[in-house]
Amino acid sequence: MKAMILAAGTGTRLKPLTDGMPKALVPIKGIPMLEHVITKIKAAGFTSIIINIHHFGEQIIDFLALKDNFGMDIKISDERNYLLDTGGGIKHANCYLDGEEPFLVHNVDIFTDVDLTTMYDSHINSKSLATLLVSRRQTSRQLLFNKEERLCGWRNRETGEVKSNTPQFDPSIHFEYAFGGIHVISPEIFRLMDAWTGNFSIINFYLSVCAKYPIGLYTENDMQLIDAGKPKGLELARRLLP
Numbered sequence: 257m258k259a260m261i262l263a264a265g266t267g268t269r270l271k272p273l274t275d276g277m278p279k280a281l282v283p284i285k286g287i288p289m290l291e292h293v294i295t296k297i298k299a300a301g302f303t304s305i306i307i308n309i310h311h312f313g314e315q316i317i318d319f320l321a322l323k324d325n326f327g328m329d330i331k332i333s334d335e336r337n338y339l340l341d342t343g344g345g346i347k348h349a350n351c352y353l354d355g356e357e358p359f360l361v362h363n364v365d366i367f368t369d370v371d372l373t374t375m376y377d378s379h380i381n382s383k384s385l386a387t388l389l390v391s392r393r394q395t396s397r398q399l400l401f402n403k404e405e406r407l408c409g410w411r412n413r414e415t416g417e418v419k420s421n422t423p424q425f426d427p428s429i430h431f432e433y434a435f436g437g438i439h440v441i442s443p444e445i446f447r448l449m450d451a452w453t454g455n456f457s458i459i460n461f462y463l464s465v466c467a468k469y470p471i472g473l474y475t476e477n478d479m480q481l482i483d484a485g486k487p488k489g490l491e492l493a494r495r496l497l498p
Contacts, residue, residue: 257376259302259360260349261293262342264310264335269486278312279485280364281319284493289364289484290316292497294326300372302360306352308333308345343449343458350446361458363437365485367493370438375474379440384472385448386441386462390433391481399459399473400430407471410463419460421467433473435459436481440474 267279274282280290290307297305305328309316313336320330333349340348346361353359358379360372370389379387388407390399400409400420409420411427418427439458448465462471482496483489 257302257357257360258304258306258353258355259297259362260306260308260333260346260353261290261297261362261364262308262345263290263316263364264308264313264339264345265364265485266311266339267485270490274311276312278309278315280307280316281312282484282490284367284484284490284497288319290319291323291326292367293362293364294328294330297360297362297372298326298328300376302372304329304331304352306331306333306349308335308340308349310335310339339455341455341457343452343456343461344454346441346458347446347449347452350449354443354446356443358440358442361439361441363485365483365489366437367480367482367484367497368436368438369480370436370474370476372438375438376440378474379442379472382472383470384442385445385465385469386439387472387474388462389436389438389481390473390475391436391479393434393436393481395434397434398432399435400427400432401473402430405473407462407466407473410459419463421464423467433475437483 263280267274281288331352396414398411402408408422411418482493484493
């Protein structure tokens with residue numbers, strides 16, 4: 257099974273920690289974020305990992321070499337010349353990810369006790385184009401799903417902005433969830449990305465196709481989910497992780 261770790265971000269919210277290192281190597285209890293995520297993905301049965309790099313990307317390459325790739329097949333998707341955002345980064349890595357099986361995508365700064373194997377199996381059973389980890393976490397930006405648990409739109413509660421390609425979309429009758437930075441994607445997605453070039457958000461791509469192609473959700477009761485890409489989340493991770 258294949259997985260991709262999105263590790264190319266500049267880590268602006270964690271400055272000054274990221275003034276001299278990539279966000280992926282910021283330590284939590286003495287262990288870099290990237291190592292925590294690789295360990296979790298490996299334990300879930302994934303055997304091949306693609307990692308995209310940009311900010312201080314050579315440090316990630318050196319770190320993986322020092323760790324002998326954690327005994328896994330790890331490949332680098334190099335974005336050091338041009339940061340491609342989440343959707344562009346996934347498309348850029350299609351030479352590694354395309355094939356017969358769905359693949360996992362995991363943000364490097366997300367820490368959760370969600371069972372990745374169960375989530376992966378749930379995606380296979382759902383026949384969705386993609387399955388997104390979501391929670392009831394309070395945030396200004398919410399994904400909107402219908403009663404069949406299919407993505408239909410997006411809303412920014414602070415600005416009132418709404419995005420949807422669903423005809424006569426009414427956000428008030430949909431269920432709000434916060435995206436958890438982990439998804440399982442079927443490789444058919446690459447055929448739908450032909451017209452998308454350069455840097456683009458994977459969420460904006462999902463919103464553009466969800467009226468025709470099912471984008472589902474996955475969640476677990478009482479799951480722990482921490483976004484360590486911002487100072488409060490990083491401190492929480494440092495207190496709560498074993």
